[in-house]
Amino acid sequence: MEILERGWTFFLTALPRPWMLWTLGPAMFAYGVGAGWFAGWLRHRRGVRVSYTRKIFHFSIFTMAGLIQIQWGLPAVSLFGMVMTTLVLHAVWRADGYPFYEAMARESDRPRRSLFILVPLATTALGGMASNLLFPQFAFVGYLVCGWGDALGEPVGSRWGRHSYRVPSIAGVPAHRTLEGSAAVCIGGSVAAAAGLAMFGLPLGVAAAGGIACGVFGALVEACSNHGLDNFTIQLASSAAAFMLLG
Secondary structure, eight states, rough: HHHHHHHHHHHHHSOOOHHHHHTTTHHHHHHHHHHHHHEEEHTTTTTTHHHHHHHHHHHHHHHHHHHHHHHOOOOHHHHHHHHHHHHHHHHHHOOTTHHHHHHHHOGGGGGGTTTTHHHHHHHHHHHHHHHHHOOGGGHHHHIIIIIIIIHHHHHHHHHHHOEEEEESTTTTTEEEEEEEHHHHHHHHHHHHHHHHHHHOOOOOHHHHHEEEEEHHHHHHHHSSSOOOTTHHHHHHHHHHHHHHHOO
């Protein structure tokens, strides 16, 4: 009964406030459309590789989610998540040939390209909910480490990766990561977490040390996470690290 009550309370806390729908909602929708259009334009018109366009979109969404959480809290992030989910689902519905879809769908994920858009979408939502339920004060750290670290890991690994290792996957699609990519996850996540903690009001020295610890922990967890599930594990691990160190 206590678990149900806690879950219901969390649900009510996470609901967007009515004023957010008409004040923040249109701006969030415009931002999401713009981010998706830009990623699609880069892929469709400029021929930029999916490993870059996918992570450019990833970076823009997670960074904005972190800033929204710091400024307006979980209800505003919930609204942002609803808007982004709608836009991504629309792209998956349009599927092959739709610029935004092609900016997210990896050729290496064939024949399960849509699956590896939908699974990270679901794990992103679950990771955000779990972080806010367990470590609400530092959930934004998980967004930022995942947004910056994971966004750098794939393109760096794709461009400069020389030392690859196999990671577990789902649906039988083989997946590899590289040590160079994992190092980029660590560096990007550390910088993002430190910046977020400083914006949150912590002293610069504390924010820097805490950010590095969160970035390292997030990178270690990402290195052994299933392909497609790291949006969940990175968020939760980084938020937990911030809570344990700074809570």
